[in-house]
Amino acid sequence: AQTVTQSQPEMSVQEAETVTLSCTYDTSENNYYLFWYKQPPSRQMILVIRQEAYKQQNATENRFSVNFQKAAKSFSLKISDSQLGDTAMYFCAFMNPGLGSSNTGKLIFGQGTTLQVKP
Amino acid sequence: GAVVSQHPSRVICKSGTSVKIECRSLDFQATTMFWYRQFPKQSLMLMATSNEGSKATYEQGVEKDKFLINHASLTLSTLTVTSAHPEDSSFYICSSRSTDTQYFGPGTRLTVL
Numbered sequence: 011a012q013t014v015t016q017s018q019p020e021m022s023v024q025e026a027e028t029v030t031l032s033c034t035y036d037t038s039e040n041n042y043y044l045f046w047y048k049q050p051p052s053r054q055m056i057l058v059i060r061q062e063a064y065k066q067q068n069a070t071e072n073r074f075s076v077n078f079q080k081a082a083k084s085f086s087l088k089i090s091d092s093q094l095g096d097t098a099m100y101f102c103a104f105m106n107p108g109l110g111s112s113n114t115g116k117l118i119f120g121q122g123t124t125l126q127v128k129p
Numbered sequence: 130g131a132v133v134s135q136h137p138s139r140v141i142c143k144s145g146t147s148v149k150i151e152c153r154s155l156d157f158q159a160t161t162m163f164w165y166r167q168f169p170k171q172s173l174m175l176m177a178t179s180n181e182g183s184k185a186t187y188e189q190g191v192e193k194d195k196f197l198i199n200h201a202s203l204t205l206s207t208l209t210v211t212s213a214h215p216e217d218s219s220f221y222i223c224s225s226r227s228t229d230t231q232y233f234g235p236g237t238r239l240t241v242l
Contacts, residue, residue, distance in 0.1 A: 043229050053220060055173075055233035101172060107229045115161060115226045119172045 012037045014104050016120035023092045024128050030077075031087045031123050033102030040064075043105040044078065044085045045117070050098040058100070061085065089125075097127045132156050133225050135234030142213055143242055150208045150237045152223030158203035159225035164196070167220045167236075179206040213241045 014035045023029035035044070046058040061069045061078050068076050073090045089096055102120040132155040142148050152162060160181045165173040177198050178186040185198035195217075197209040206225075210217055218241045224231040 045230070047233075052235070053167075053222075054235045055222065055224070057230065057232065060230060099170075105229060105231075115229060115231065116163070116175060116178065117173075117224075117231055122170075122172050124170070 012039070012104050012106065012118045014102055014118050014120040016100075016102055016123050018123045019121070020124045020126070022126040022128055023089075025092055025094060027092055028088060028090045029092055029125065031089075031100050031102075031125065033085045033087070033120055035083050035085065035102070035104050035118075037083070037104065037106070039106050041107065043107060044076075045103040045105065046074070046076070046085075046087045047101045047103060048096075048098045049101065049122075050095075055101075059087065092127045094127050094129060097125060099124045131225075131227055131230070131232040133223065133232050133234040135223055135237055137237060138235060139238045139240075141240045141242065144214055145212055147209055147211045148213055148239060150210075150221055150223070150239075152206045152208070152225070152234050154204050154225040154227075154232070157225070157227045159206075159227060160203060161226040162200060162206040163224045163226070163231065164198060164206070164208050165222045165224070167222060169220075173222060176208075210239065213239070215241045217241050 042063045044061045048056045059071045075088045077086045099122045104118040134153045136151045162179040164176045176191045179198045179200040181200045187193045200206040222236045223234045
């Protein structure tokens with residue numbers, strides 16, 4: 011069974027600085043997807059970034075980038091130039107797209123990391 | 130794109146009554162939708178997978194007779210909490226699958242008195 015681990019329950023960063031959130035996962039699959047979702051105080055889950063395992067290039071979305079290390083099963087999120095609006099709980103998630111009727115595209119979530127951006 | 134709505138955003142009901150929560154994918158069709166439950170400061174717990182035109186698949190430990198799921202169209206799934214009790218009070222979130230990504234609704238806060 012796949013598992014996702016976020017070992018940092020809480021983190022803080024000064025506005026405009028850079029912070030990295032850690033995520034490791036365990037799977038025997040070769041083809042899968044990894045995600046970072048953000049949940050601000052409104053509790054709306056927002057997709058931050060998506061990585062396809064077969065792509066070696068790390069995904070980036072503006073100030074957000076990942077360091078995807080497939081062999082090490084590590085998927086960290088780097089937030090550059092942190093802004094107050096980045097304050098949220100961040101979830102790392104794994105999806106095995108699979109094939110056939112048994113494939114539902116379930117997400118396996120980590121425990122979450124609460125990030126506080128300080129002014 | 131990939132907008133998912135959820136209604137209502139908040140609901141308060143008396144113990145023993147039933148509550149229906151709707152989840153709609155507004156700009157795409159979703160053959161698969163998901164229902165989660167989340168307690169404060171915790172991760173999302175998958176309750177069930179909703180498949181259009183077929184029965185939902187429930188996770189272990191989730192009572193299918195208590196949490197009724199209907200996925201009657203490619204854009205709408207509903208979760209009905211039947212005979213609600215105070216322990217059912219929680220934040221319920223739905224998501225819709227578009228290709229290989231899940232997009233989430235804004236959630237419903239259920240309070241059972």
